Amino acid sequence: MLARLHRAFERALEWIVIALLLLLALEVILGVVYRYLGNPIVWYDEIASVLLAWVTYYGAALAALKRAHIGVPGFVTTLSARPRLAAVLLGEACILTFFALLAWFGVRVLQMLAGDTLATVDLPVLVTQSVIPIGALLFIAAELLNLPETIHSCRGHRRTAAGVDL
Amino acid sequence: MSALVLFIAVLALVIINVPIAIALGVVAVVAMVASHGNEALLNLPLVMYTGATSFPLIAIPLFILAGAIMNASGISHRLVALASALLGFIRGALALASIGASLFFAEISGSAVADVAAIGSILIPAMKRKGYSKEFAAAVVSSSATLAVIIPPSIPMVLYAAMADTSVVKLFVAGIVPGIIGGLLLMAVAYWFAVKNNFPVEQAFKLARVWVTFKEAAWALLLPLIILGGIFGGVVTATEGAALAVVAALFIGVVIYRELDWPHLKQAMIEGGIQTAVVMLLVAASALLGTYLTEIQAPQKLAAAVAHLTDNRYLVLALLNLLFLVLGLFLHSAAAIILVVPVVMPLIQAVGIDPVHFGLIVTVNLGIGQQTPPVASVLMTACSIAKSDIWETTKVNIYFIGVLLLVLILVTYVPAIPMSLVHVFYG
Numbered sequence: 001m002l003a004r005l006h007r008a009f010e011r012a013l014e015w016i017v018i019a020l021l022l023l024l025a026l027e028v029i030l031g032v033v034y035r036y037l038g039n040p041i042v043w044y045d046e047i048a049s050v051l052l053a054w055v056t057y058y059g060a061a062l063a064a065l066k067r068a069h070i071g072v073p074g075f076v077t078t079l080s081a082r083p084r085l086a087a088v089l090l091g092e093a094c095i096l097t098f099f100a101l102l103a104w105f106g107v108r109v110l111q112m113l114a115g116d117t118l119a120t121v122d123l124p125v126l127v128t129q130s131v132i133p134i135g136a137l138l139f140i141a142a143e144l145l146n147l148p149e150t151i152h153s154c155r156g157h158r159r160t161a162a163g164v165d166l
Numbered sequence: 167m168s169a170l171v172l173f174i175a176v177l178a179l180v181i182i183n184v185p186i187a188i189a190l191g192v193v194a195v196v197a198m199v200a201s202h203g204n205e206a207l208l209n210l211p212l213v214m215y216t217g218a219t220s221f222p223l224i225a226i227p228l229f230i231l232a233g234a235i236m237n238a239s240g241i242s243h244r245l246v247a248l249a250s251a252l253l254g255f256i257r258g259a260l261a262l263a264s265i266g267a268s269l270f271f272a273e274i275s276g277s278a279v280a281d282v283a284a285i286g287s288i289l290i291p292a293m294k295r296k297g298y299s300k301e302f303a304a305a306v307v308s309s310s311a312t313l314a315v316i317i318p319p320s321i322p323m324v325l326y327a328a329m330a331d332t333s334v335v336k337l338f339v340a341g342i343v344p345g346i347i348g349g350l351l352l353m354a355v356a357y358w359f360a361v362k363n364n365f366p367v368e369q370a371f372k373l374a375r376v377w378v379t380f381k382e383a384a385w386a387l388l389l390p391l392i393i394l395g396g397i398f399g400g401v402v403t404a405t406e407g408a409a410l411a412v413v414a415a416l417f418i419g420v421v422i423y424r425e426l427d428w429p430h431l432k433q434a435m436i437e438g439g440i441q442t443a444v445v446m447l448l449v450a451a452s453a454l455l456g457t458y459l460t461e462i463q464a465p466q467k468l469a470a471a472v473a474h475l476t477d478n479r480y481l482v483l484a485l486l487n488l489l490f491l492v493l494g495l496f497l498h499s500a501a502a503i504i505l506v507v508p509v510v511m512p513l514i515q516a517v518g519i520d521p522v523h524f525g526l527i528v529t530v531n532l533g534i535g536q537q538t539p540p541v542a543s544v545l546m547t548a549c550s551i552a553k554s555d556i557w558e559t560t561k562v563n564i565y566f567i568g569v570l571l572l573v574l575i576l577v578t579y580v581p582a583i584p585m586s587l588v589h590v591f592y593g
Contacts, residue, residue, distance in 0.1 A: 059443025
């Protein structure tokens with residue numbers, strides 16, 4: 001059941017990230033083409049930046065699900081089971097608290113920004129900034145879906161990866 | 167709260183396996199609440215949002231996407247074929263071809279991890295079949311992949327330029343000569359190994375074969391060069407050049423080679439999205455802590471403290487090189503750039519080092535960091551393809567790392583090597 005939920009969540013995030021990435025590429029390409037045709041799109045920079053932020057937060061939840069965030073797992077893997085579990089759970093608590101605060105204050109900021117639009121195009125800031133609370137909640141969901149496996153891995157001395165690199 | 171306390175707090179969280187981006191965020195939140203009260207947290211979502219909207223960094227996903235599309239369109243084996251046709255008559259031909267193919271692939275890819283995966287998956291099995299040891303095969307492909315980040319385009323350079331607020335185009339130009347020198351020196355060491363171990367020669371040199379393989383690879387080689395030319399000539403910005411590279415890659419894959427491998431491409435796009443997100447979350451979180459550090463003037467105080475000890479720029483560069491080499495043992499390159507560069511920039515300016523020159527030093531240094539375990543992303547990819555042990559491979563790779571260290575010393579202490587072309591192009 002949990003494994004199926006995990007997989008479904010992962011597939012959904014994967015398609016969202018692919019779509020956002022392609023949209024970003026298309027938008028920048030159109031921006032360049034229109035500029036060279038002497039008819040620049042005024043909202044090109046601003047929308048491209050918004051799309052980058054969306055790739056960041058939907059992608060960050062996917063990265064959390066795949067344990068791809070950059071870290072230094074060397075130390076906890078040297079601990080024996082009990083202290084390792086304590087350290088890992090403390091770390092998880094910090095992660096969850098951070099994203100809970102980000103979601104909570106993200107919603108409060110959305111309430112304050114209600115009615116504002118972007119500078120170059122009539123798009124509500126409510127839409128563009130929604131990625132912060134939504135992304136934070138998706139991140140929390142990813143951490144919780146991984147939690148059983150995280151706890152289970154503390155029993156062995158399996159090394160975890162240090163995340164992705166460029 | 168002093169910068170030292172913040173640093174220790176981040177370190178403590180990282181040690182219990184909190185991802186670095188989130189460790190920065192957690193410490194920044196505590197610092198914000200401690201100094202300005204709960205309501206300061208209204209800034210949290212705002213900074214985390216604007217921190218992720220940096221326009222120049224859009225080049226990162228676009229260069230990743232372009233590389234992924236080109237790789238899914240069968241470009242790597244064409245580049246390997248061309249390099250083999252050129253170098254096949256020399257002893258240890260496959261090892262030299264691996265370095266040669268990396269020199270070509272570097273104009274397409276800005277990522278050493280992408281390079282090692284693309285070239286390694288073809289040449290490591292080939293080398294093993296020809297009797298090269300798996301450790302040597304992994305080492306040569308791993309170390310030559312470093313050329314991808316030194317020769318433009320380069321994703322670490324895009325990141326550095328944004329963090330240091332300097333010209334990415336000049337950085338790209340500065341990478342050309344050191345990249346070529348690095349490639350030739352790596353070939354020299356590979357040849358020395360080949361003679362010592364009596365590795366085989368592949369084939370006699372035939373101009374006809376070079377011509378055939380060149381025609382096959384020509385599109386893959388020429389389009390990136392045109393795009394880089396456009397960036398250097400100021401016709402397009404680096405971000406726009408990256409977008410054009412995506413179009414060029416699609417053109418080559420769909421129209422010219424007609425062999426776009428969709429499952430492979432989909433997987434590469436997912437990985438590219440994740441890489442982008444991981445780096446951008448770090449950028450956003452470091453912006454959060456950065457606002458606080460700027461408030462307490464930590465970078466300026468560090469610059470003043472070091473400048474008080476010495477204003478000898480060569481000594482400062484030696485110390486910074488040492489710092490980055492140590493960080494490279496434990497940290498991925500993107501994290502090291504995002505964490506350290508904004509903090510040391512005032513120091514760089516105080517002792518009169520050109521930020522473009524420093525950018526190249528950081529790029530080469532962290533390229534070495536991708537080779538040095540325990541945390542060595544590129545080496546680990548090569549080892550997993552070769553099914554070799556990381557530490558056994560390092561015993562061979564140490565010679566190639568020595569070459570890269572030599573390049574680092576040259577780049578650091580002979581500024582003319584990276585900077586001459588920059589001065590020729592941009593005065």
